Amino acid sequence: MPVAVPAPSPVAPQEKRYALSFSVDEKTFEELQEVKALLSSSLPQGVSIEETLKALLDQYLDRHSPAKRQARRLAAAGKRQASITPPSLELVPKKTAAKTAPASRHIPAQVRDEVFCRDGASCSYISPDGVRCGSTHNLQLDHIVPFAVGGSSRADNLRCCCSLHNRHLAKRYFGEDHMQKFMHG
Numbered sequence: 001m002p003v004a005v006p007a008p009s010p011v012a013p014q015e016k017r018y019a020l021s022f023s024v025d026e027k028t029f030e031e032l033q034e035v036k037a038l039l040s041s042s043l044p045q046g047v048s049i050e051e052t053l054k055a056l057l058d059q060y061l062d063r064h065s066p067a068k069r070q071a072r073r074l075a076a077a078g079k080r081q082a083s084i085t086p087p088s089l090e091l092v093p094k095k096t097a098a099k100t101a102p103a104s105r106h107i108p109a110q111v112r113d114e115v116f117c118r119d120g121a122s123c124s125y126i127s128p129d130g131v132r133c134g135s136t137h138n139l140q141l142d143h144i145v146p147f148a149v150g151g152s153s154r155a156d157n158l159r160c161c162c163s164l165h166n167r168h169l170a171k172r173y174f175g176e177d178h179m180q181k182f183m184h185g
């Protein structure tokens with residue numbers, strides 16, 4: 001599959017670029033300068049705003065991206081198991097079952113990330129005419145069999161939904177009247 005690739009240049013000729021323009025308050029500006037200063041030890045040739053932003057995005061995604069967290073877990077599980085079996089999704093957590101017993105509404109980060117990755121970090125709702133929503137905003141985890149009627153918090157009973165479809169599915173399951181009561185306590 002690998003093909004000869006020309007030596008990488010800092011800016012590839014056809015790289016798509018986006019111009020961003022915005023103002024920030026004084027505190028944000030000072031913090032930006034502080035991050036730039038911290039980065040300067042690893043980028044002695046000078047730190048641009050773009051590099052600063054990249055470093056911040058990397059840090060944020062490293063911590064909050066379900067895909068990255070899940071990849072780390074699988075890699076760690078793979079290392080532990082390498083001498084026995086190749087890494088596979090089955091290595092995910094014996095503890096999960098116990099932690100997510102039907103009695104608990106709590107969804108461990110590991111299960112959350114697993115569902116987000118499985119559903120492509122997008123809303124999995126499919127409309128009656130077969131169109132998948134696919135929204136990537138305001139995602140929530142929806143219990144397919146609702147927790148209130150005994151549905152478990154295991155990955156196989158969870159799906160990624162945008163808040164709109166999460167509510168829509170709950171209304172469809174419980175009925176509008178019940179949801180009104182629920183929403184008003």
Ligand SMILES: [Zn+2]
Nearest residue numbers: 123133162165
């Ligand atoms: Zn949706």
